[in-house]
Amino acid sequence: MPARELQEQLNTLREQLEQNPPLLQEERDRMHELMQQIETKIELENLTQEQDSSLSDNVNLAVERFEVEHPGVAVTLRNIMNTLGSMGI
Numbered sequence: 001m002p003a004r005e006l007q008e009q010l011n012t013l014r015e016q017l018e019q020n021p022p023l024l025q026e027e028r029d030r031m032h033e034l035m036q037q038i039e040t041k042i043e044l045e046n047l048t049q050e051q052d053s054s055l056s057d058n059v060n061l062a063v064e065r066f067e068v069e070h071p072g073v074a075v076t077l078r079n080i081m082n083t084l085g086s087m088g089i
Helices: 002-019 025-045 053-066 071-086
Strands: none
Touching: 002 025, 002 071, 025 053, 025 071, 053 071
16 A cells, blocks of 8 residues: 555656756756656565665655755655655665
């Protein structure tokens, strides 16, 4: 169930990134890379239960980068972080 919730949060994040003010290409690339890491983890979660603290660290860093200029994105990233935590990641 948490994996489905996490996927829904990623979809929300994608929508926010499409609608919100423009990001620098570097920021956009980092967000897409982070989202890909999360999606890969969702896929792997079905195969293994090992923890990956670097993914949580990356999401936390993204929250810090976006919380001032893009608070909606930061809220969605925090939700993703909470869901990852509930999944044991």
